[in-house]
Amino acid sequence: xxxxxxxxxxxTLLVSGCAAQQKSAVGPAAxxxxxxxxxxxxxxxxxxxxxxxxxxxxxxxxxRFERANAEGGVHGRKIEFVGAEDDxxxxxxxxxxxxxxxxxxxxxxxxxxxxxxxxxxxxxEQQGVPWFGWATGPQWxxxxxxxxxxxCLAPKQGAGSQTWWGSQMADLLGGxxxxxxxxxxxxxxxxxxxxxxxxxxxxxxxxxxxxxxSGLPAAAPPPDWLPxxxxxxxxxGGKAPDIVVSVIxxxxxxxxxxxxxxxxxxxxxxTDATSYDAAILKDQASAQALEGVIAAPMFEPFESTAPEIAxxxxxxxxxxxxxxLTQHLAIGYWSADIFLDMLNKTGKxxxxxxxxxxxxxxxLYENAGFGRIQYPKDHSEPNGCGALVKLENGxxxxxxxxxxFDNVPLK
Numbered sequence: 001x002x003x004x005x006x007x008x009x010x011x012t013l014l015v016s017g018c019a020a021q022q023k024s025a026v027g028p029a030a031x032x033x034x035x036x037x038x039x040x041x042x043x044x045x046x047x048x049x050x051x052x053x054x055x056x057x058x059x060x061x062x063x064r065f066e067r068a069n070a071e072g073g074v075h076g077r078k079i080e081f082v083g084a085e086d087d088x089x090x091x092x093x094x095x096x097x098x099x100x101x102x103x104x105x106x107x108x109x110x111x112x113x114x115x116x117x118x119x120x121x122x123x124x125e126q127q128g129v130p131w132f133g134w135a136t137g138p139q140w141x142x143x144x145x146x147x148x149x150x151x152c153l154a155p156k157q158g159a160g161s162q163t164w165w166g167s168q169m170a171d172l173l174g175g176x177x178x179x180x181x182x183x184x185x186x187x188x189x190x191x192x193x194x195x196x197x198x199x200x201x202x203x204x205x206x207x208x209x210x211x212x213x214s215g216l217p218a219a220a221p222p223p224d225w226l227p228x229x230x231x232x233x234x235x236x237g238g239k240a241p242d243i244v245v246s247v248i249x250x251x252x253x254x255x256x257x258x259x260x261x262x263x264x265x266x267x268x269x270x271t272d273a274t275s276y277d278a279a280i281l282k283d284q285a286s287a288q289a290l291e292g293v294i295a296a297p298m299f300e301p302f303e304s305t306a307p308e309i310a311x312x313x314x315x316x317x318x319x320x321x322x323x324x325l326t327q328h329l330a331i332g333y334w335s336a337d338i339f340l341d342m343l344n345k346t347g348k349x350x351x352x353x354x355x356x357x358x359x360x361x362x363x364l365y366e367n368a369g370f371g372r373i374q375y376p377k378d379h380s381e382p383n384g385c386g387a388l389v390k391l392e393n394g395x396x397x398x399x400x401x402x403x404x405f406d407n408v409p410l411k
Contacts, residue, residue: 030351032108038077038343038350039108040065041101042084042133042332043094045115050089050220052250054114057133058084059323060332061112063315068340075348079340082107091119098123098131108352112335113146114328116190116249121146128352130359132335136249137190142380147342147359149335149370150298150385151378154193160381160407161197165296166205168388168400169243169271172294176206182232182241183211184257186248188218194247194273197382197410204408207243211235221252225260233264240265246272251280255289262289271296276389276396278302278324290391298386299330299370300402308369334370341365371404381407 032039046055065079073079082105085097098120101107110124113133121139124131128145135141135148141155155161170176181202185195192214203209213231216222233240244261246254251274258270276295280286300306302313302325312333316323323329342365343350346358359375366372371385384407388400 030108031102031106032080033077033350036073036077037080038074039080039082039106040111040339041082041105041107042110042112043087043097043101043115043118043120044084044112045089045117046084046086048089050218050250051252052089052116054134054328054331055084055086056324056326056329057112057114057332057335059316059320060329060334061336062332063312063319064333064336064340066319067311067315074340074343075350077350084112087115087118089115089117091117094119095123098129102127102129109339109355111339112332114331114335116188128356130339130352130355132339134331134335136194138193144356144360144379146379147338147375148378149331149338149373151373151383152380153197153382154190155197155381155410157410159410160377160384161410162201162382162384162386162405163204163408164201164382164384164386164403164405165198165271166202166207167405168296168386168403169202169269169294170205170207172388172400173269176202179207179243180210180236180241181207181243181245182235183209183213183245183247184216184228184232185212185214186216186218186253187214188249191218191247191249198245198247200408200411202243202245210237210241216248216253218249221250221256225256228257229260229264232261233266240268243269243271246270248272249274251275251277251286251290254293255286258293259289269294271388273297274327275391276301277326278396279326280391281394281396282324287391287394291394293391294399295389295391295396296386297327297330297389298383299327299334300368301387301389301396301398302330303389303396303398304401306368306401308367312369334367337367337369338365338373368402371402 069078087094110131138154141152185191271294363375385404387402390399
């Protein structure tokens with residue numbers, strides 16, 4: 001009897017050991033994944049010398065994840081969101097933040113990544129770790145792991161380049177014929193790339209480009225805007241252009257530039273990608289400086305009556321009552337939304353490789369909140385979608401609702 005018990009105990013221990021080995025063998029194939037959870041975290045520019053901050057993207061992502069969790073998760077797994085690291089707008093800190101999330105926190109993916117000078121791209125690509133966010137710089141483009149919710153905004157020559165901004169503006173103004181455009185960027189890589197692609201967006205729509213200036217330092221607003229203003233005010237054959245496009249990251253920059261232009265007597269159209277921010281309305285000086293600006297968000301505006309926007313507002317209110325709806329918040333929300341859709345399409349048997357195979361296969365997702373996204377095509381070009389919003393009498397109004405346009409090869 002003793003011998004039988006000993007044999008039975010030995011068999012039980014061997015079976016348990018094999019099961020443990022099988023479980024541990026599965027673990028490394030899917031970091032951050034258990035039977036009931038998927039762990040993710042992000043990297044944002046929460047603080048910077050220039051005052052530029054994308055911290056609200058954390059609220060947006062959390063809001064979308066919480067709704068997914070309330071609905072039962074994705075294939076029975078709920079999202080464990082560990083929050084976002086701050087890169088301080090420093091590439092080295094961004095690289096360190098990505099390594100911490102992957103190596104120490106053991107996240108499955110990085111969501112959201114919303115940092116203009118993000119430095120962790122090479123590490124994530126080498127490790128095969130998916131990351132989702134606003135693809136403003138060249139580090140997003142041509143990767144296998146980086147999924148910009150709006151595609152790649154820094155395509156290489158010959159790849160598809162956006163036309164939507166210029167096309168939407170032409171529709172809004174009743175045509176582009178005879179109208180001139182001047183583009184002001186900073187000296188950051190993302191801003192310069194943006195200046196090239198956005199310039200072509202306007203010329204492709206029929207506008208005449210009369211100047212591009214990329215000499216503005218990205219670190220902080222200049223003490224004197226006059227040299228930049230003088231170039232703008234004389235760029236159109238000694239006259240001011242009809243449209244000034246600002247490709248600068250940060251409200252302080254745009255407030256300074258627009259205020260200086262208005263003091264110089266500029267009466268044309270001012271447009272940029274970042275001034276659509278309800279927080280601006282709380283500051284009288286900023287709101288006055290930006291009065292009349294036409295912002296170009298790459299998502300459906302909060303003022304829209306679309307059901308998707310109503311759902312976004314409900315989701316945000318649940319996790320952060322009274323939160324101000326900002327562009328960064330929307331970017332975090334839609335980045336998380338695409339990540340969740342890709343998870344769902346990957347299926348229950350989840351590994352990073354299977355997830356990436358889904359995303360880099362014939363992946364297509366359309367949503368009225370941000371337009372459409374298609375991979376792998378949009379690893380190398382923008383998704384071609386955007387809206388226009390005008391600040392008028394201290395309030396934002398939808399000027400042109402979300403619409404998608406075909407890209408053209410970048411020259």
